[in-house]
Amino acid sequence: MELSKVPPHNLEAEQAVLGALMLDPQRASSVFEILQPEDFYRDSYKTLFLAIRDIFERGDPVDLVTVAEELNRAGRLENVGGIAVISELASVVPSAVNAEHYARIVAEKSLLRQLIRMAGYIEEKGYEAEEEAVALLEEAERLILEISQKKTRDGFVSIRTILLKTFDKIEYLYANKGNLTGVPTHFKELDRITSGLQPSDLVIIAARPSMGKTAFVLNIAQNAAVKSNIPVAFFSLEMSKEQLVQRMLCSEAMVDQQRVRTGELLDSDWPKLTQAVGPLAEAPIYIDDTVGISLAELRSKARRLKMERGLGLIIIDYLQLMTVGKRTESRQQEVAQISRGLKGVARELAVPVVALSKLNRG
The missing domain is CATH 3.40.50.300 (P-loop containing nucleotide triphosphate hydrolases)
Structure with missing residues (x-):
């Protein structure tokens, strides 16, 4: 009997992200740009991440005590394993400085899981044969595009970087005045x-x-x-x-x-x-x-x-x-x-x- 495959994930990276956020909340903004709660493989870690994000967005301090209190108030503290698990997460972080790197590992595994789910959905639809093949192909392309767009959203760019490119373009236009761009x-x-x-x-x-x-x-x-x-x-x-x-x-x-x-x-x-x-x-x-x-x-x-x-x-x-x-x-x-x-x-x-x-x- 063939055992079902375990979806790609990295629990150590997920633990490191959560621990880093509690130890060094200054890393939170960059991590929140990379990850969403659904990117976590373990449900309890999704709950923890969401609690940390809610605290951060209210402008309150993020630490072991405030995270535990947030979860306790929502009746979810025991769902994540209690305060002992939260304390353990903070203690296993190799380095809070590497929070963004850990977040990208989690995001990469999440992307692979999304692709696997999408492929499974298309496979199931193919076996059902209720749609024309061309329509199913278009659906697959649309789903791939949605995943791709989520992955490649640009963040802020400093005006200095844009100004340098803009000035280079102005110089080019001046040197080629009269030519169509x-x-x-x-x-x-x-x-x-x-x-x-x-x-x-x-x-x-x-x-x-x-x-x-x-x-x-x-x-x-x-x-x-x-x-x-x-x-x-x-x-x-x-x-x-x-x-x-x-x-x-x-x-x-x-x-x-x-x-x-x-x-x-x-x-x-x-x-x-x-x-x-x-x-x-x-x-x-x-x-x-x-x-x-x-x-x-x-x-x-x-x-x-x-x-x-x-x-x-x-x-x-x-x-x-x-x-x-x-x-x-x-x-x-x-x-x-x-x-x-x-x-x-x-x-x-x-x-x-x-x-x-x-x-x-x-």
């Missing part, structure tokens, strides 16, 4: 105002139906890829990739789309179309026309494209056709969640994201 759209006035589409920006282009939104962003995509060789990811949720490329080809060749759609081409159109194929074929434009693509799937595809071929710009046509991959209270809430998610994609991948949005008539 972002992705060029090759619309002269727009580039003058924006200095190009800036990395990490989310740009929403909103208008009523049939106002030329798609034509505009297609021109931006072509200009960035053909003229500046910048890789562009184009997520087309409304038009098929074949329709999209046909419009690009007509635009590049400067041939009337209506004549192409009806087949009533002029003899002079053929050389233009043939000549336009070459530059478009070499342009780093990558099109995905997945209907109702979810935020998680878009993020995953964009991240993979950046790793494999490079990525300088993301375009989405259009916002309201995306999904979040889970139920929300209203469509308005879902669109707001998608917008926040797209801003996260822009920041994570350090590229501008341009999303079209359709306004209602009236």
Whole structure:
């Protein structure tokens, strides 16, 4: 009979964190940035950590007596083993100076347990086979992303550090005055105002139906890829990739789309179309026309494209056709969640994201 595996944990590190907090409360702020009560493997240590944090947040002194009193008042002192266990924790700390190091060990084990739980959940769902495989894959990506975001949250950075980077950027801009700092759209006035589409920006282009939104962003995509060789990811949720490329080809060749759609081409159109194929074929434009693509799937595809071929710009046509991959209270809430998610994609991948949005008539 195979024994069940014990989840990753380090009780010695957990004990050292708790003991260090009681011996040297000045370490508390940095430890609380790293750990949450649920990061502890042993339930009694979760209770102790929460009590210490509550005392600290009230501004009261943290020591053996105050922690024991806090737990006794909540009726939980015996749950953690009594005052003898609390005293023992304080005595086994190798060094309170290393509190942050101990906390990171505890956080690392907690992260591994979260991944194991997530994998078990996905395995169970897979065996149940109640969802489509693609939907389950999106759920797995979403769960991994949630764990990753918890792990990589940035803390405070001193203004001195930021000022040094800012001054370096100003010096670079001065030395390269007149050059664009972002992705060029090759619309002269727009580039003058924006200095190009800036990395990490989310740009929403909103208008009523049939106002030329798609034509505009297609021109931006072509200009960035053909003229500046910048890789562009184009997520087309409304038009098929074949329709999209046909419009690009007509635009590049400067041939009337209506004549192409009806087949009533002029003899002079053929050389233009043939000549336009070459530059478009070499342009780093990558099109995905997945209907109702979810935020998680878009993020995953964009991240993979950046790793494999490079990525300088993301375009989405259009916002309201995306999904979040889970139920929300209203469509308005879902669109707001998608917008926040797209801003996260822009920041994570350090590229501008341009999303079209359709306004209602009236």
